[in-house]
Structure formats: structure tokens, C-alpha cells
């Protein structure tokens with residue numbers, strides 16, 4: 001479904017990602033692990049097209065999207081929940097969710113937020129008229145998640161969704177990921193620091209070190225030695 005081949009990306013003079021190759025298959029939850037600053041967010045941005053690839057390719061459902069802008073990737077079915085959430089603080093919760101839908105489907109007169117996106121976050125409708133910026137961090141995370149789901153993506157990029165979030169909302173997010181997974185119709189690429197969390201939802205794991213894939217494997221391969229070697233700080 002998603003194939004990243006030999007990707008190189010960076011900022012200004014500095015090259016951050018080198019020869020990154022990974023795959024996400026239909027229905028899979030694939031996790032990106034790695035210590036702080038190794039390039040997980042840079043990879044997410046490159047897949048979404050927010051950051052241009054310098055070399056290599058990003059292919060989604062057989063289409064080469066490497067040179068395509070983020071809006072076109074969204075229309076093709078890639079949803080993105082960025083690190084730090086990036087909701088619009090001055091807009092209402094409703095408008096924020098609607099923007100996700102518009103981004104992917106184009107402006108239409110009678111856009112309606114799909115029930116399926118909101119049903120996963122039942123706290124949101126009661127907050128529709130509140131400004132996004134007035135929500136707690138956890139509520140904003142749920143809003144960013146719902147905004148991405150509103151577009152009906154086939155692949156969801158989730159960048160550290162649990163970072164700085166209160167435990168009850170982390171549990172909600174875990175439940176949403178599990179329900180998406182059991183639905184089998186969406187794939188997820190998840191960057192997350194919490195090992196406990198990724199182990200509870202992930203099917204396949206990539207560990208990044210200094211901008212390159214240093215290890216990959218299934219849940220049973222992600223043993224204490226691998227964790228000590230690549231992930232312990």
C-alpha cells in the first residue's frame with residue numbers, strides 16, 4: 001500500500017534521512033521507533049509531502065507521489081496527524097474537523113462530517129462550538145485525529161499521538177487504533193516513544209537510528225536486547 005524506497009530528506013544543508021526503505025501493507029499498524037531526534041517526524045513529513053524528498057520515492061497504492069504536494073496525497077487517501085497536533089486555535093472544533101474533510105475532498109457546498117469519524121471520539125460533538133485553542137492537549141489530539149479521519153483515509157500517519165497526553169486519553173487513542181485495526185480497512189504508520197503502547201497495537205516495527213532504518217521485525221523479534229541496543233537512552 002505504502003512503499004518508501006531509498007528516501008533521502010533534510011533541512012537546508014543537513015541531510016537527516018538516508019536510504020530509508022519501508023513498507024506498510026493493507027490493514028497493518030506499522031510502528032516507527034527510535035530515540036529522540038533520529039528522524040521519525042522528518043520521515044512522516046516526507047511521506048505526507050510537507051517536506052520534499054531529495055532522493056528516493058514515495059509510492060502509495062501504486063502511484064508515485066514523490067513529487068506531488070500534500071493536498072494531492074490527502075486526496076489519494078493519506079491522512080496525517082502531525083506531532084504537536086497543529087489544530088487551528090481560532091477556529092471552532094467543528095470548523096477544524098470540517099477542514100480535514102475539505103482538504104481531502106475539495107470545497108463542496110454541503111460537506112457533512114462522516115459519523116464514522118466522530119463516533120470514535122464521542123466527546124467532540126459537545127465541544128463543536130468551542131475554539132480549538134481552548135481545548136486541553138488531549139482533547140486537541142482527539143480533534144486532530146478526528147480531523148484526519150473525517151477525510152476517510154486509507155493510510156493514517158500518526159506522529160507521537162500520546163506525547164504529553166493524560167493517561168485516560170491515551171487509553172481512548174489506543175482503543176481507536178485497535179478499532180481501526182479490527183475494521184481492517186485502514187493502515188496506520190505510527191511514530192511513538194512509548195514501547196508499551198506500540199507493542200499493544202503494532203504488527204511490524206522499524207527502528208530508526210541516525211536517519212536510517214537500523215532494525216525491522218515483528219512483535220516477537222522486538223526483544224530486550226534489541227530494545228537495549230537501539231532504544232534505551
Ligand SMILES: Nc1ncnc2c1ncn2[C@@H]1O[C@H](COP(=O)(O)OP(=O)(O)OP(=O)(O)O)[C@@H](O)[C@H]1O
Pocket residue numbers: 011016034035036037038039040041042043083
Ligand atoms: N525544521 C527543521 N530545521 C532544521 N533541522 C530540523 C528541523 N526539524 C528537525 N530538525 C532536525 O532533524 C533531526 C531529526 O528530527 P525529527 O524531529 O525528525 O526527529 P524525531 O525522531 O521525530 O524526534 P522526536 O522523537 O524528538 O520528535 C534533528 O536533529 C532535528 O534537530
